[in-house]
């Protein structure tokens with residue numbers, strides 16, 4: 001097979017940042033994706049519908065001329081988000097989901113939720129209006145080993161949350177473990193998951209063996225091979241519960257290559273090509289369209305994109321870097337390495 005035609009994909013988990021950084025990165029996603037769920041972890045975070053509307057305008061203003069890319073906005077849940085904010089969000093038609101960051105779990109999560117019990121009425125309102133709760137699923141108890149934080153989260157937070165709110169739509173974001181893949185596969189239809197390309201392609205050896213590679217450091221952290229295999233199996237299973245979410249998370253080179261480097265992998269410029277590589281590894285390219293373009297809209301209650309894209313089998317190399325904010329570069333995942341598939345322009 002030398003070409004594959006797909007319904008245009010969407011990215012159900014994306015970081016676009018703001019200002020100069022936003023302008024530097026948004027075109028990479030807009031060249032591939034019809035829509036993306038935009039993460040709200042700005043500094044300060046996007047906690048109100050009014051802020052989400054204003055952020056959406058800044059994204060639209062930063063898009064390349066003529067782009068039809070549609071940003072789908074989210075709110076950042078805090079201990080004090082009132083249920084009325086969820087009603088406003090639902091009425092806006094522009095905010096599509098609310099994001100739960102356990103306080104301290106990841107980049108810009110300091111204002112996140114300290115105890116989910118504080119949010120019970122607000123989460124009940126989400127269930128009532130049918131708006132998904134997107135979850136960064138890692139515990140923040142620093143006594144728990146970093147490689148175990150997702151599996152422990154399922155037991156300590158996810159299961160009690162769903163027991164309390166059985167109809168709540170939940171997206172377990174960027175799953176990285178066999179436990180999460182199996183949990184979502186067995187859960188009722190109101191529970192789904194996004195999977196990144198990097199967690200499908202790499203295990204922790206890529207980051208840690210033969211030298212430390214900071215551009216592969218992201219949260220949740222890359223796990224051992226057994227978990228990668230479970231994610232590949234889930235993504236290519238044909239189950240509508242699993243869909244594309246790159247978690248493309250740009251950070252300046254200097255902030256990654258540091259004695260205390262930031263978490264986040266930059267995959268937006270080659271997003272669909274990276275997923276194609278993972279699906280090809282499983283000889284499951286025939287399952288790529290459902291994962292990339294159909295399952296996500298179905299879960300969010302939106303139509304699939306009307307246009308198509310074509311991937312061609314053509315070897316190309318990712319550049320060593322992309323320009324970022326003044327004087328800074330971003331190093332993409334697989335910088336300088338080659339990929340077998342290329343999206344036709």
Ligand SMILES: NC(=O)N[C@@H](CC(=O)O)C(=O)O
Pocket residue numbers: 015041106107108136217218219220247249250263264265
């Ligand atoms: N994934 C990451 O490693 N980083 C994300 C935050 C997140 O999605 O947890 C970021 O905003 O940089």
Ligand SMILES: [Zn+2]
Pocket residue numbers: 106136173174219220
């Ligand atoms: Zn996250």
Ligand SMILES: [Zn+2]
Pocket residue numbers: 013014015039247249
């Ligand atoms: Zn993210």
